[in-house]
Amino acid sequence: MxxxxxxxxxxxxxxxxxxxxxxxxxxxxxxxxxxxxxxxxxxxxxxxxxxxxxRPDAATLPAFNTVTTWVNGQATYSPAAKNTFLQVADYYLVAQALAGQHTVVTHERPNNSIHVVKIPSVCLGVGVTFMNPFEMLRRERARFVLDGA
Structure with a gap:
């Protein structure tokens, strides 16, 4: 953390x-x-x-299908990598972002590893915007200032 x-x-x-x-x-x-x-x-x-x-809602159902189709259509990932991605929160995160036109914030970077499907790679594949937490903090103008103690 x-x-x-x-x-x-x-x-x-x-x-x-x-x-x-x-x-x-x-x-x-x-x-x-x-x-x-x-x-x-x-x-x-x-x-x-x-x-x-x-929570996922009715609008998320088509997005789940889009994400599933994209992941399963990628020959670069092993079947185990695809299955793992489709069973964890990452899958829901991308699908719900797609459905709601949200931006995903993640420390992950896109990569083409056969063993791991990364959130940014899927975001790129299905048209979801993503950024890292530091970029989000800058865009939102977050400031963490010492209180002078």
Whole structure:
């Protein structure tokens, strides 16, 4: 975790504020994965409420099909890599972003590894905008300023 709760609480406060302003959300599947953890991040995620983690809806169904078709159509990935991607939150993240015309924020970079399907590669394939967290923070003009203590 790049921004620990102990040394950069402002990052986590900013996420909550951005969500309240309607500019930042996650998805239910990510929330499910976080809740499995027995750590500070899981505890923090539990405080966010259901509205933070968007659920798939009827508009997402065609997007799931689009993402599935694209992933399965790529000869560069092994069958195991395809199956893994289609079973984890990454799949839902891209599909829900496609359906809602959202931007995906991820530390991942596109690559053509036969063993792993990366979020940005799928985003490029299906026309979803993506960026890394640092770019998001700059675009949203987030500032984490010491309080002078």
């Amino acid at each position: 790049h921004y620990g709760f102990d040394f950069c609480p402002a990052f986590w406060d900013w996420i909550v504020r951005a969500h309240r302003a309607g500019t930042l959300f996650s998805i239910e599947k990510v929330g499910d994965e976080l809740s499995i953890g027995q750590d500070e991040l899981a505890q923090w995620a539990d405080t966010l409420g259901d509205g933070f983690f968007l």
